[in-house]
Amino acid sequence: MDLQEGKDKFIQSWGALGSSWGINRTMAQIHALLLIxxxxxxxxxxxxxxxxSRGNANMNIRALIDWGLVFKELKPGERKEYFVGEKDMWEVVKNIITQRKKRELEPMLKVLDEISSVEEVDAESKEFVKVIRDIKLFSSKADSTLDSLVKADSNWFVGTFMKMIR
Amino acid sequence: MDLQEGKDKFIQSWGALGSSWGINRTMAQIHALLLIxxxxxxxxxxxxxxxxSRGNANMNIRALIDWGLVFKELKPGERKEYFVGEKDMWEVVKNIITQRKKRELEPMLKVLDEISSVEEVDAESKEFVKVIRDIKLFSSKADSTLDSLVKADSNWFVGTFMKMIR
DNA sequence: CAAAATTTTCAATACTTCCTGAAAAATTTA
DNA sequence: TAAATTTTTCAGGAAGTATTGAAAATTTTG
Structure with missing residues (x-):
């Protein structure tokens, strides 16, 4: 396989992967392009x-910077902005976890909290509150597990965890 | 807060969460409804x-059964099919991990494999292959970590892991 | 400060995905 | 086997997202 074909295939697949993860195709493709x-x-x-288009590129580059997956790089004597991708996959994953935790998991925890104040007046409402508390407990655990995961360093991930868990 | 309000809020939030995870809103809402x-x-x-609509309900119920998040229940003497949700959150998460691993991570690993056969003729192609191999290594580790996670039991998740990681 | 270069915004539109509803298929009953 | 009930399919339309392109805003240079 030649280089161009390899690059294209990678960009294409990374883009498709993004789509199934709530990240739009272009954003994932720009990320792929900068990765390689x-x-x-x-x-x-x-x-x-x-x-x-220019607009599309601009929007998605901003979003990637927002997610901490891409950085601006200013070349001395150059007027244009240049962009580099975060190449360390562990950093990439950590940033994505951090962002999604903040945007999705935490708001859900808040809702679960509110909801568990439903008055337990009959069997049905008691059951409801029980189920919600269960989900909340589980979600809180997931939340703090992800916290720890993000604090841990890459070596831990690639080494210890794997051995321990087997 | 009263029961109906609580239920509605839960279904609504669970639906929104689904959307950002490549699961369509209705599918997530049906799942929420059956959960509670x-x-x-x-x-x-x-x-x-x-x-x-009927069509929408049918399609999404099938999909949920496919993901192992909902089961058919036949009531004796009844012609209709009834559906129950998987209530154990750990089972829910395990099924989702298993499915997405199969549908997304594994095909990506395959592509990375193909791509790393790019001929290393110059600096650029050498660099490309290096980056791809890096990503492949990382992804394989993620893959087997997820395997182990899915094999581990729920107690392990809620207990040991949390302690160890802190 | 004005001109040139570059980036950002955003209304219009293209594209994709989702949902409906009715017809077809399948299943169950008598 | 025919009628009744239930489930599945799917073309067409609705809703939601992404992209373009050109104008406005911003930044840099001389």
Whole structure:
């Protein structure tokens, strides 16, 4: 397989993967492109490479910066902004976990909290509150497990955890 | 807060959460409804409760059964099918991990494998292959970690892991 | 400060995914 | 086997998301 074919395949697959994870295709493709690019790329170059409009490129680059997956790089003497991708996969995963935890898990915990104040007047409402408390307990555990995971370092992940769990 | 309000809020939030996880809103709502329902429900009842069409209900119930999150229940002497939700959150999470691993992570591993056969003729292609191999290594580790996680039992998750990691 | 370069915004539109409802298929009953 | 009941399918339309492109805003340069 030649380089261009490999690159295209990677960008394409990474984009498809993103789609099933609530990340839009273009955003995932830009991320893929920057992951495999040895040098920082300008918006122009990204537009060119992925055949997308300026607006689209700009929006998704901002979003990636927001997620901590891409960084601006200013070249001395150059007016354009350049962008580099976070290459350390463990960092990538940690950032995604952190963001999604904040955006999704935490709001859900809040809702579960509110909901468990339903008055337990009859069998049905008692059962409801029980189920909700169960889910809340589980979610809180997931939440703090993810916290610890994010604090742990990459070596821990690739080493100890694997051995321990087997 | 009263029961109906609590139920509605839960179904609504669970639906929203699903959307950001590549699971469509209705599917997540049906799952939520069955999670908090103490009894099995028929398609009719689900349609009624969520105000959705028969077709929509049917499709999404099938999908949930496919994911192992909902089961058919046949009541003796009744012609209709009834459905119950998997109530054990650990089972729910395990099924989701298993399915998504199979549908997304494993195909990605396959692609990474193919791609790492790019000929390393120059600096650029060497760098590309290096990055891809890195990602592949990481993904394989994630894959087997998830395998172990799914094999482990719920107690392990709620107990040991939490202590160890802190 | 004005001109040039670059980035950002956003209304219009293209694209994708989801949902409906009615017809077809399947299953059960008598 | 025919009628009744229930489930499944799927074309067409609705709703939701993503993308474009051009204008506005911002930044840099001389």
């Amino acid at each position: 690019s040895p040098v920082a790329l300008s918006a122009e170059e990204i537009m060119e490479e992925l055949k997308i | 329902s103490p009894v099995a429900l028929s398609a009719e009842e689900i349609m009624e409760e969520l105000k959705i």
